[in-house]
Amino acid sequence: MLRTQVKSQSKRSLATVSEALLPKKYGGRYTVTLLPGDGIGKEITDSVVEIFKAERIPVDWETVNVTNSEKSKEGVKEAVESLKRNKVGLKGIWKTDVSQSGHGSLNVAFRKELDIYASLTLIKNIPGVKTRMDGIDLVLIRENTEGEYSGLEHESVPGVVESLKIITQVKSERIAKFAFDFAKKNNRQTVTAVHKANIMKLADGLFRKTVKDVGAEQYPGIEVKDIIVDNASMQAVSNPQQFDVLVTPNLYGAILSNIGTALVGGPGLVPGANYGREYAVFEPGSRHVGLEIAGKGVANPTGMILSSVLMLRHLGLDSSADRISNAVYKVIADGKKTTRDIGGPASTKEFTQAVIDELASA
CATH class of the missing domain: 3.40.718.10 (Isopropylmalate Dehydrogenase)
Known part of the structure; x- marks a missing residue:
């Protein structure tokens, strides 16, 4: 039901x-x-x-x-x-x-x-609403307080703006635990960390590693995966049924929640x-x-x-x-x-x- x-x-x-x-x-x-x-x-x-x-x-x-x-x-x-x-x-x-x-x-x-600090979006098909795909039932958990939305921007010289993306281990651990706790309490099998660690090796690398470490060390019954954000976006519109719980830094969650919303x-x-x-x-x-x-x-x-x-x-x-x-x-x-x-x-x-x-x- x-x-x-x-x-x-x-x-x-x-x-x-x-x-x-x-x-x-x-x-x-x-x-x-x-x-x-x-x-x-x-x-x-x-x-x-x-x-x-x-x-x-x-x-x-x-x-x-x-x-x-x-x-x-x-x-x-x-x-x-x-x-x-x-x-x-x-x-x-x-x-x-x-x-x-x-x-x-x-x-x-x-x-x-x-x-x-934790944003929760429930993305699921509703009977009676015609959509191109059925069987979508994913949860998006987004870190709400840092990342690209840290609000730290300045113009260092005219025409050059620096915008700081902040990722911390403490807040990455906090959102990871929230995601795994959610999965455990609601019989979800997989938590997938969304990142861009292939390019932002320090910031997104820290987020990815922290999520995977929290899962491996504290939630052995839940499968831990990770996916690059551009691939996650493509997969979300081609095969969203594969996703269970997605945990993301701030900006990626904002984008993926809108993609998921359009799907349902x-x-x-x-x-x-x-x-x-x-x-x-x-x-x-x-x-x-x-x-x-x-x-x-x-x-x-x-x-x-x-x-x-x-x-x-x-x-x-x-x-x-x-x-x-x-x-x-x-x-x-x-x-x-x-x-x-x-x-x-x-x-x-x-x-x-x-x-x-x-x-x-x-």
Whole structure:
């Protein structure tokens, strides 16, 4: 059953993350930070809020609006403080300005400030969504805090820019252990390190060696492989069924998550999560803002809803997670109220209502 896409891959939030990540519970209810994000963010987080309300999920939202504006740094600070209070968040995607005059990535700053070091993307076919390939079921685990996204750039002389890629053994070990723990807890057989060690022999060589050493020394029951990133990209579009768990430095994970998302139907379908030592933030696995469709009411909220299902499992609300994920899959399989990106006629609100109706009849 496809519903195990979210369930089997994330029992109690992977069972690899410390209980310290759980928020304080007051009167049987949890307070969760809600970060709607830019573009379609509010539309798809509204879907989650409506479904939770209909299901009477014991979650109270503390909403923090952070947008791509001059006050963005203040907004990130407010979001960080909210997460420090609540420990768990549901997040839309923040737009990153590509101009040289703009600020750096709010997403990167947010993750580094809270040390949310592990990004999880679940890439799996959904029955009812027509794709060119079937049988895709891979997990992408991406290091979130260093690599090419270290933010260390400068212009040494006019016309010459140096951008530093940072790879450390400590953080490579940390993400490797997260990947192997995930594989062990979820009956995954293989962990593959993605790298470019044939060229970047020191940086990517360190990442590759560290992952392989951690696997060989601490996880003897799990097969360890490695693959060069350009070959991984080719293999991902020609034979993605061969992959089980992929663990990557920051940039390679960003690229491969988008490739994987395209294979299974698009950015509206893929759930994701981000974990640190103390905090967990759940957001769609494909980090697209959707500016071109914002406000049109056509965005697919599936990825955000399934990300909220991961959040429910993290909170120990497994029965609610089962109900919501089952309802989403049934609506998609039925095909009558799916959104336009996957061939249906429905708006975001109509899809959301169809999920609520399915829950009411279950």
